[in-house]
Amino acid sequence: MTYDYDGNGGLLWKVVNGATTMYVQGIIHVGHKNFYPLAHAIEEAYDHANVILPEINVVKPEVNAEEINELALFREGMTLDKVLSPHSLKKLSDILEAKELSLETFRKYQPWYIESILGAFIREKSDLTPEYGVDLYFLKRALEDGKEIIELETVEDQYNVFSSYKLDTQVKMLEHTLQTYNQQADWINQLGHSWVHSNCSSSEKELINIVTNDLKRADEDYQKEMNDTRNIKMVQKLDEILQSESKQTYFVVVGSGHTLIDPSLPSELRDRGYNVERVY
Template sequence: MTYDYDGNGGLLWKIVNGETTLYVQGIIHVGHEDFYPLANAIEEAYDSANVILPEINVVEPEVNAEEINKLALFSEGMTLDKVLSPKSLKKLSGILEAQELSLENFNKYQPWYIESILGAFIREKSDLRPEYGVDLYFLKRALEDGKEIIELETVEDQYNVFSSYNLDTQVKMLEHTIQTFEQQADWINQLGYSWVHSNSSSSKEELINIVTNDLNRADDEYQKEMNDTRNINMVNKLDEILQSESRQTYFVIVGSGHTVIDPSILSEFREKGYNVKSIY
């Protein structure tokens, strides 16, 4: 299926405390060159901001490969072939062989890490690319414009979340990705289409469905750690900024799921008594 990626872009909200303004932009971390420029309201919100707040700074991420590798490896005596079903193991082997890789070389790695590798293969098959990601679009401009960038999380924070799931959750997530591998690239395409056209009610509803289905592919632990806990932590940081009364304008760029799946960043702000205004 061919998708039209020429649209206006995702969801934008505004929260004000005194003379301090916070814009919250729901994004996706991949994108298409036809996305840009985004809607005038979104571009103007970025232009007005003094500070840009991404989940992580994907332009200059601080990555400790050795530490990530330690997190990714099984403890002694456990291997991937002991936890995956024979059906999933056989299909995973075929997927890796198509990339000229061997399952044997990945047998000591935990399911969450293998899933991240498959995710990279899937993105390569899709129409969308990380280099056109919406967060990257704004962060590159922020560097050019001399705007301050403050991360809401770190790479280590995110990898600690991925690696902290219990083994049953990890296996469910990986086996779902393995068994639906052929459909995943088109799901990414649908995500991109729904995001860039999310100013229409039907596309917004489809966007919510896609990110909700992603969170529902394992169990409650996955949603709690991937969405709920992170949202609460990010709102606590953003609340401190609003309460600082800096009289500055802040532009927050977070994955759309963090803005539409409760407890979302927006619902948490409402719980704290803020007026959350939908801009776009």
């Protein structure tokens, strides 16, 4: 199916506390060249901002590969073949072999890490790429414009979330990805189309459905850690910034799920007493 990626983008909220202003934009971490420029209201919000607040700075991520590898490995004695069904192992082996990789190379890695590798393969087959991701779009400009960048999380924070899932949750996540592997590139395409046209109510509903289905692919623990807990921690930082009376303008750039699935950033800020205005 061919998708139209020429749209206006969407999902922008505004919070004001005294002379301090904060915009919250729900984005996707992949994108298409036809996305840009985004809607005027969004581009204007970025222009007004002194400080950009992404989940992580994907332009200059501080990655400790050794620590991440340590998190990704099973504890001694456990291997993938002990937790995945024979059917899933065969499917995984076939996918890896198509990439000229061997299952044996990855048998000591936990399911969450294997799923992250498959995610990269899936993105390669889709129309969208991280190169045109909306967070990267704004972060590159922020560096050129000399705007301050403050991360809401770190790479280690995110990997700690992934690695903290119970093994049963990890297995459900990986097996779902393996079972739906051939459909997932098109799901990414649908995500991009829905996001860039999310100023239309039907496309926003499609976007919410895609994000909701992704969060429900394992169990409640997955949604709680992937969305709910992270959102509450991020809002604590945003609340501190709003209360700091810095008189600056902030532009928050987070995945759409963090703005659409309650407890979301907008809903949590409202619960803390702020007037949260939907701008776009």
